[in-house]
Amino acid sequence: MKSASKLRLYNTLEQRLEDFSPIQPGKVGLYVCGPTVYDVPHAGHARSAIAFDVLVRHLRARGLEVTFVRNITDIDDKILARARQNGEEPLQLSARMTQVYSDDMGALHCLLPTHQPKVSDHLQEIIETVSTLIEQGAAYEVELPHGGRDVYFSVRAFEGYGKLSRRKLEDLEAGARVEKNDLKRDPMDFALWKAATEDGYGWPSPWGKGRPGWHIECSAMSTKYLGFGFDIHGGGMDLIFPHHENEIAQSEAAHPHQGPFARVWLHNGFVNVDKEKMSKSLGNFVTVRDVFDRNDPEGFRYFLLTVQYRGPLTFDSEKLDDGRVIFPGVDEAERRMDYLYSTCHRLRTLAEGAEPSAAKEPADLAAIRKVMTSARDKVSAALDDDLNTPVALAVLAEIAKYSNDLCDLAIKRRKDASWVVCARQLARQALEVLDACTQVLGLLRTPHEQYVERTRERRLRLRNLSQAQVEAKISERAQARKNKDFERADALRAQLEDWGIEMADGVEGTTWKVLV
RNA sequence: GGCGAGGUAGCCAAGUGGUUAGGCAACGGUUUGCAAAACCGUCAAACGCCGGUUCGAAUCCGGUCCUCGCCUCCA
Structure with a gap:
């Protein structure tokens, strides 16, 4: 599709909006930091995935060939700790959580990445990258007292350290917690390879049995699938420091004089609960499953698109008098999805049996025609403006x-x-x-009947109602109406409304739905 | 302390020098046995506070208050 406007993206590295142009015309290499799979995904994972999913959809709609890589970090100290807690094999835990992640993101209609590399499949590449860094003099080995060796990256060896997060080494060290680890030459040095834990968990390497440090996997895997120096690197804002700063340091130190590791750095904002960042320690943690329990996945997706990806998104929960916990913002978004689905359904009914006609268009249709003709370009222009999804949703409205x-x-x-x-x-x-317009946003992707059925089923369950129960009451009311006993019919309606049932009396009888 | 983001009508949220954002809620109307849905209208002469630049500022500049985030694992 041709585009009148230029795609502009906010590049964290330059701290400004920039016109985007791919390194290789027509092609885009995109790397997004995926999850560390030690637990089920939460609302923040969903937000990040959806933000970059819209980017991929938009780039493709613009005719660009996108290679989209999103890693799965399946080897990590948090996974080890959790697995030990569960008495489970670490890789078994991470495989299980990877499946949940894929299922949840699939339900949110996030497209599959072109490549979804796992750390456990790329130890060779990681070891090679660490070796290169040692050869380049950017990393050093340290003998541990109890045997085994760590490898650290030397931040002093990389001139540009701090360029992404705008931090100076001196400031960082001034504020840094004093580390007990005096094996490091500089307090800001970070691990590329860590010797095996006491229980011996690890993989063989030139430095003995061990496991990769946190940041190195992204450097090794992004370069493997996209080559060094690709177009866009993305992730959550909390990854700017230290994760992405360290990725840049490692990658550029391993490829000296080859330009930047990635051209554009994009970072999505947080999900907040009660104006505070969602986190486990604050107990305000909402998982994707928690939301799916109460709301439709597409409603959740709509909700996550109501705020531009860089801003904070407030996710509030509310306890009703009857004890139910609801997410009012997601409820509102789900009602918007109902509206879009029913609109689409009405249009389909009207469109049936259309025949070609040379008839001159009536005047009362001209304004509608005008809206339809310009809408796709408006959505495209909104997304060109640093993925302004709220404006795109306004066009849908x-x-x-x-x-x-x-x-x-x-x-x-x-x-x-x-x-x-x-x-x-x-x-x-x-x-x-x-x-x-909905395709590029990943909305309205479910067949109408299926959407109606699954939302009805969920809403009945949440209200402890059965379909038979509702239908019995509805037909009772139909009978009363037939008998012109409107007093009784209205009383029955009041009861149904109390249950959260919305009725519409049409020529072919009464249709109903359960309210969110 | 260092770095960064933000404060827009009852609520959510775009806009970033002049011309409608959009949604929700509320109220009025069309429609209906009454409703609901849908559509129309009102609320909206809103932009944290104080100065300044300008013919003109929510938008630029200076100051100030408040909120939040990163600096330690985090999407």
Whole structure:
């Protein structure tokens, strides 16, 4: 698709918006820091995944060939600790959590990365990178008292240290916690390779049995799949320091005089709960599963797109009088998804049986046509502006409003045959536009029936209702209405409304849905 | 202490020199047996506070108050 505007992205490295142009025309190499799989994913993982998913979708819609790499860190001290706690093999734990991560991100309609490398499959590459750094004089080995050897990166050996996070070594050291580890030449030096733990967990290496340090896997794996010096590197804001700073140091020290490790650095903002960063220690931690228990995955995705990716996103929970815990923001987003799905359904009904026609378009359709014709470009322009998803969602709202207007008009003018043919054609265009605009955002990706069914099922469960129970009450009310006993019908409706059931009385009977 | 982000109507959230953001809630209307949904309208002469630049500032500059984040594992 051709684009009028230029894609602009906020580059953390330069601290400003920059026009994006790929190193190799038409192709983009993107590396995003994925999860350390020691636990189930939380709302923050979802936010990061969705932000970069929209980036990938947008780049591809712009006609770029994207190689998207997102790692899985399946060897890490947190995994070791948790596995020991569980009495489980570390790699078994990480495999289990990797599966949960894939399932959850899949449910959120995040596209699969082109490559999803795991640390456990890349020890060779990691060891080679560490060896190169030792050869370059950027890293050194340290003999440990109880045997075994660590390898550390020497921050003093890399001139540009601190360029991403705008930190000076002196400032860092002034504020640094005093480390007991006096084996390091400089307090800011960090581990590339760590000797095996006391229980002997580790992999063979030139420095004895051990395991990789935290940052090195991303340097080794990104370079393997994208080559050194790729287009975009992304991750959460908390990774700027030390993770990404250290990645840059390692990677550029291993490839001297070859330019920057990555051109553009993108960082998504946090998910906050009660204005504070979500974290386990504060007890305000919300997992993706917690949300899925109460809300539709697409509603959650919509919610995560209501704020531009760099800003903080507040995720609040509320306890109702009946004891239910809800996420009001996600509920609101899910209602918007209901609205989009029902709009789409109405359009489809109207579009059925459309035939080509040379009839001149009626005046009352011109404004609607205009909205439909410009919408896709507006979404594209919004995403070009540093992935401004709230503006893109506003365009969706406009499409939906005018679509519903069209459907309302079609009811009023159903007897005007030539008008209806034009309206059908316009409905077809609206459907195409809506599909294109939601495709790039990863929304409205579920068949209508399936969406209706799964949301109904979940909402009934949350309200402790059964479908039979609701339908019995509905038909009781239908009978009362048939008998013109409106007092009874209204009383039954009041009961149903109390259950959270919304009814619509149509010519072909009453349809209903459960409210979020 | 160092570095960074932000304070926009009842709530959420775009905008970053002049022209509608959008959504939710509330209220009024069209429609309906009554409703709901949908659409229209109102709330909206909103931009933390104080100065300054400018014909014109939510937007630029200076100061100030407040909130949050990173500096230690974190998306």
